[in-house]
Amino acid sequence: xxxxPLPVPAEGLEPEVGVGPxxxxxxxxxxxxxxxxxxxxxRNVADQYRYWxxxxxxxDLDTRRxxxxxxxxxxxxxxxxxxxxxxxxxxxxxxxxxxxxxxWNRRGAMVTDRYLHVTHHADAAALAEWAGDLPIVxxxxxxxxxxxxxxxxxxxxxxxxxxxxxxxxxxxxAACDVVLHITQYGSTRSINAxxxxxxxxxxxxxxxx
Numbered sequence: 001x002x003x004x005p006l007p008v009p010a011e012g013l014e015p016e017v018g019v020g021p022x023x024x025x026x027x028x029x030x031x032x033x034x035x036x037x038x039x040x041x042x043r044n045v046a047d048q049y050r051y052w053x054x055x056x057x058x059x060d061l062d063t064r065r066x067x068x069x070x071x072x073x074x075x076x077x078x079x080x081x082x083x084x085x086x087x088x089x090x091x092x093x094x095x096x097x098x099x100x101x102x103x104w105n106r107r108g109a110m111v112t113d114r115y116l117h118v119t120h121h122a123d124a125a126a127l128a129e130w131a132g133d134l135p136i137v138x139x140x141x142x143x144x145x146x147x148x149x150x151x152x153x154x155x156x157x158x159x160x161x162x163x164x165x166x167x168x169x170x171x172x173x174a175a176c177d178v179v180l181h182i183t184q185y186g187s188t189r190s191i192n193a194x195x196x197x198x199x200x201x202x203x204x205x206x207x208x209x
Contacts, residue, residue: 017042017043018040018042018044019040019041019051020040021037021038021039021040022037022038022051030056031052031053031056032052032053033051033052036050036052036053044110054114058115061092064092065092065093065094066092066093066204066209067155067156068157068159068204068208069093069094069095069096069131069134069157069159070085070097070158070161070197070201071097071158071159071160071161072084072085072096072098072099072161072162072197073124073160073168073169073172074098074099074100075100075101075169076165076166078104078105078164078193079107080193080194081098081104081105081108081109082104082107083193083198084096084161084194084197085106085112085118086112087194087201088112088201089109089112089115089116090112091202091204091205093116093201094117096116096117096119097118097120097121097127097130097158098118099121099123099124099160099172100122100123102120124160124169124171124172124174124175125171125175127158127175134157135156135157135158135178136157136158136160136175136176136177137153137154137158137160137176137179137180138161138178138179139160139161139162139179139180139181139196140162140168140173140181141181141182141184141190142168142173144179145181146178146179146180146181147180148182148199148203149183151178151180153208157204159197159201159204160175160176161193161196162193164193182199
């Protein structure tokens with residue numbers, strides 16, 4: 001697929017993201033969005049998905065999703081949820097599960113939630129019922145937790161994350177098959193929830209992908 005070169009930005013201006021209108025004869029392919037072909041695609045998507053509809057991108061991602069799910073407790077409208085969702089998209093998680101409040105701040109997700117299957121569960125018990133035999137792996141530095149370093153993560157699993165300040169609730173911990181923590185070496189007790197989620201997901205990728 002050829003792409004029209006982007007113009008060199010004037011000094012002090014940010015370069016445009018993406019590509020302009022499709023040059024030449026437009027492709028006769030249902031995956032392409034006629035509006036994007038005509039006006040250009042400025043979305044933050046991989047080059048292989050330029051000009052594709054959201055539905056076409058989701059369908060393609062569905063053919064190769066990784067078999068881990070990401071679940072986040074949402075009791076205090078944590079702004080980090082958007083960051084976790086964005087990372088789940090980057091690693092092509094099988095799905096994202098919001099536990100607790102249905103509404104969450106989508107700004108940090110940078111619209112990546114459109115390319116994921118997002119499911120809501122009223123509480124940790126509902127998540128556990130949905131998971132069935134799928135292991136739930138909590139990520140939190142609570143007493144009794146096990147270091148994630150060197151721990152074999154199940155190929156199919158749910159990685160469960162808590163709130164930024166309070167961590168996993170007691171109910172969520174009870175629903176977990178195991179709770180892992182990320183070993184730290186500084187003075188701070190915990191790291192950012194979005195960062196912890198990224199580390200945990202990448203650990204799964206290193207072991208299975």
